[in-house]
Amino acid sequence: MTEANRILLGVNIDHVATLRQARGTRYPDPVKAALDAEEAGADGITVHLREDRRHIQDRDVRVLADVLQTRMNFEMGVTDFMLGFAEQIRPAHVCLVPETRQELTTEGGLDVAGQEARIAAAVERLTMAGCEVSLFIDAEERQIEAAMRVGAPVIELHTGRYADAHTAEEAAHELSRIRDGVICGLNHGLIVNAGHGLHYHNAEAVAAIPGINELNIGHAIVAHALFVGFKQAVAEMKALIVAAAYRG
Numbered sequence: 001m002t003e004a005n006r007i008l009l010g011v012n013i014d015h016v017a018t019l020r021q022a023r024g025t026r027y028p029d030p031v032k033a034a035l036d037a038e039e040a041g042a043d044g045i046t047v048h049l050r051e052d053r054r055h056i057q058d059r060d061v062r063v064l065a066d067v068l069q070t071r072m073n074f075e076m077g078v079t080d081f082m083l084g085f086a087e088q089i090r091p092a093h094v095c096l097v098p099e100t101r102q103e104l105t106t107e108g109g110l111d112v113a114g115q116e117a118r119i120a121a122a123v124e125r126l127t128m129a130g131c132e133v134s135l136f137i138d139a140e141e142r143q144i145e146a147a148m149r150v151g152a153p154v155i156e157l158h159t160g161r162y163a164d165a166h167t168a169e170e171a172a173h174e175l176s177r178i179r180d181g182v183i184c185g186l187n188h189g190l191i192v193n194a195g196h197g198l199h200y201h202n203a204e205a206v207a208a209i210p211g212i213n214e215l216n217i218g219h220a221i222v223a224h225a226l227f228v229g230f231k232q233a234v235a236e237m238k239a240l241i242v243a244a245a246y247r248g
């Protein structure tokens with residue numbers, strides 16, 4: 001395998017915490033899931049500390065920061081509280097995401113082009129704290145160019161529209177938008193990740209896009225883990241995307 005067809009898997013453990021929060025129990029523990037994921041080949045662990053704390057809690061992030069062997073990708077909305085929290089924790093990666101309280105899940109990409117000064121200030125604060133900042137955006141040229149202007153070295157392209165496509169034509173169209181986004185990001189010197197809604201039947205096509213650096217996948221892995229165990233679920237996803245990237 002060469003640098004050109006290497007792909008990384010970031011495992012999002014939010015929905016292990018969703019199950020715990022549903023009953024207010026101490027289990028299942030997302031920290032245990034993170035450690036199992038690392039043993040099974042995860043290259044990093046993603047957590048989204050939502051403003052409404054529906055899944056991951058502040059303590060989870062603090063404990064993970066102490067115990068992870070790989071690296072944390074900390075997803076957060078652009079708020080003063082979250083910026084201060086990230087400055088304390090100093091995760092290796094911070095991914096800025098849009099957030100509304102009522103949404104079922106993250107619905108679209110961050111509008112970087114529409115709020116460049118605000119995002120640039122956040123990127124600068126986080127960079128000063130030693131975090132590599134990525135922006136979770138739609139695969140649109142104007143958002144990718146804005147990401148570059150605000151100084152973020154990394155973008156994560158939102159694959160939700162591809163994942164939610166109802167027909168093969170729609171999926172092909174959304175996939176080609178992601179492919180164009182990857183090319184555009186690389187041409188602007190950015191590291192390009194992707195994620196959201198990817199599962200065992202749709203991730204390969206995204207992994208096969210040349211130049212993509214990392215896929216962040218959570219819900220599908222946690223769901224599959226119910227039947228095969230967490231390590232096996234992670235190992236299967238890792239094998240699937242690595243093989244797809246290798247085939248190209």
Ligand SMILES: CC(=O)[C@@H](O)[C@H](O)COP(=O)(O)O
Binds near residue numbers: 050136218
């Ligand atoms: C930003 C993103 O795409 C994911 O982290 C997603 O937010 C997972 O958590 P939710 O299901 O709470 O949206």
Ligand SMILES: NCC(=O)COP(=O)(O)O
Binds near residue numbers: 194198216
């Ligand atoms: N940023 C996307 C992510 O971390 C995982 O999203 P999902 O696989 O839970 O939809």
